[in-house]
Amino acid sequence: MSNKTTAKTVLITGTSSGIGLAAAVASARAGWHTVATMRDTTRADALNKAAAEAGVADLVQVKRLDVTDAESVATCVAEVVAEHGHLDAVVNNAGAGFVGTIEQHSMEQLRKVMEVNFFGVAELTRTALPHLRASGGRVITVTSVGGMIGQPFNESYCAAKFAVEGFMESLAPVAASAGVQVAVVEPGAVASEFVNNVGLDIPTLTAQAGPYGPALEGYINHALEVFGSGTAQTSEQAAAPVIEALTAEKMPFRIQTSDWARDFVGMKLADLDGSAVQTAMTAWLG
Structure with a gap:
């Protein structure tokens, strides 16, 4: 890839599979130099x-980033800015799921979930912001x-994602005052390796x-039903709103990737006393 490019450059994390891989290919198709x-x-x-x-291999550059x-x-x-002369967007996608309830897993496991899903996002955002202000x-x-909605047996994962949402919602107006737009993209169920890996021995787990x-x-059976019902999106479908945000003149702050996700999040936004969410999540447990 040529140095000091005039084309826009995006850095995307977690691109070995799933939404990250699909977003990397789609951003290159949209003409962005994509650091995957x-x-x-x-x-x-x-x-x-x-x-x-x-047909976009020349626009996709793979780099190591933990x-x-x-x-x-x-x-x-630093390498991206040195090679391309600028950084125009960051897509924080890297993350890891975790199923379990707090009484039965360690605090070390909780901290690992937070490190990947929250602190990693904060670290990259902090490091990239001076360059994003410049561009x-x-x-x-x-x-x-x-x-947006805490889900059974996902306390650690949802806590990390809640933290990301609060962080970005707070950052957005501050960053905007310096010319940087901020958005969050909220997928629902995505048929990706994360789900395939659930490859579950349910009797042993229970x-x-x-x-x-x-x-x-009950939770596992509900999840398998959802992913078998046609509700789940493909990685490409879930990545499409990411690219729309990347290329839009002005991004909305909060973006859901499907009608199901919009309805699900909408339940929380209209649920002032929390009863609707608690009723729905209790139903997930059978």
Whole structure:
């Protein structure tokens, strides 16, 4: 890729699979020089193949970035600016799911979930902001409907996504005063490797859950129903609003990726006493 490019440059995290991979290919298709980052660059084969098939391999540059490592973040951002002369957008997509309830997992596990899903987002955003101010750029963060509604057996994951939503909602007007737009993108169910990996031995999991076993079994059955019902989007469908935000003249702050996600989030926004959400989530437990 040529140095000091005039075309716009976007850095996207978590691009080895799922929404990140789809967003990287789509942003290149939209004409952006796309710096596609991942913690382990040996996992870049699927992205490189997809970029080649789309005819945009020359616009996709793979770099190593571990969002939980401040030195890795600083090095990657510095390299991008040195090579391209500017950074016009960051898409915070890297993240990791975690299913479990707090009584039965360690505080270390909770902290790891927060490191990847929240502190990693904050670190990259903090590092990129001086360059985004210089370019009049934007920060787009893939959160989740789980950043608006707490879901059973997802306390740690939802806590991290809630934190991201609060962080970005607070940052948005401040960043805008310096010419940087901020948005969050809230997918619902996405048929990706995250779900395939649920490859569940349900009887063993529920037995290990002790007093929470029946509720966990109900939650898992509900989740499998949702993903088998046609509600789940493909990674490409979920990534499309990310690219719309990337290329729009003015981004809205909060963007859902489907009608289902809009209805789900809308329940929370209209639920002043929390009863509607609690009733709905209790139903998920069977």
